[in-house]
Amino acid sequence: MKKSLPSFLKIVSTSDFDREVVATFQYQYNNNVVYRSYCDLINISPTDVQRAGDIPYLPIGFFKSHPVQSFKGKPIKTFSSSGTTTSINAQHHLADLSNYQGSFQATFEQFYGSPKDWAILALLPSYMEREGSSLIYMMDSLIGQSKNLHSGFYLKDLAQLHTVLLQLEQQKTPTLLLGVSFALLEFTEKYSMNLSSTIVMETGGMKGRRKELTREELHQKLQKGFGVSTIHSEYGMTELLSQAYSKAKGRFQCPNWMQVTPFEINDPFTPTEKGKIGRLNIIDLANQESCAFIATDDLGRSFSDGTFEVMGRLDASDIRGCNLLVY
Secondary structure, eight states: OOOOOGGGGGGHHHHHHHHHHHHHHHHHHHHHHHHHHHHTTTTTTGOOOSSGGGOOOOOOOOOOHHHOOOSSSSSSSSOOOOOOOOSHHHHHHHEHHHHHHHHHHHHHHHHHHOOOGEEEEEEEEOTTTTTTTTHHHHHHHHHHHHOOTTEEEOOOOOOOHHHHHHHHHHHHHHEEEEOEEEHHHHHHHHHOOOOOSSSEOOOOOOTSOOOOOOOHHHHHHHHHHHTTTTTEEOOTTTTTTOOOSSSSEEEEEEEETTEEEETTOOOOTBBOHHHHHOEEEEEEETOOTTEEEEEEEEEEEEEEEEEEEEEEEEEEEEOOOOGTTOO
């Protein structure tokens, strides 16, 4: 019997989104001890939440200090953030992988089409080397669906990656090269190229590895190094099961079940005006088994067309994320 689609994948309108938000809030308030305790602490009850704008957002740090889960029993899978041996890493516990698989699959197809039509090259460690990474789990799945024999992980073999890219370019094969920012920069410093059939996508990750660059500076360097006119970006994190993608200039778009809203830095309950920098709060309705409503440590701004930018991180935030994947 064919399994039905998760309800969040059926969202096509604002009213659909609001209904799913309220239903998810009710479920997680009743089943997630950590989230309910937080809501009670700030005096928010289920009767106070009638639409997406009423949602209380759980500070992301709870994923480091508490088991944030909306199910009972042991998880079938736990994704963890990267870090050093002395850091406390975030953990995202799942009772099932179908929501994550459904979310990243549908989002990739929405923005880029079927994975089978691409040669997918990852400048990342392989799944066996970093099995706790949700990003690498996603890329392992997408690479597995690709029908191109060159698709795979290339972090430890830059010379081979260079050879493969030249061959794919010669064949005019649609190619996606995805990697953490510092690894892409290091690759271009060894091999300058002029790519016409390849999309270059960065996933962030500079802090603690190289001199900090703005996204604009990073993209300019990568455009020059790869000989491309635009750099794409992926925005995701361990605590989310959905991704946003940018096809140019760092302006991200979300799938229908994800919403990113900047809130005032010194007032966690008030959204910012469009174009003003604030703390990014995220609704990710794929997060049915953990918490779908998260106040991140990222700074950014939103625009009237529904896109958003990521500008950096709150000063008090520690180093975490895919910049540490290869430690």
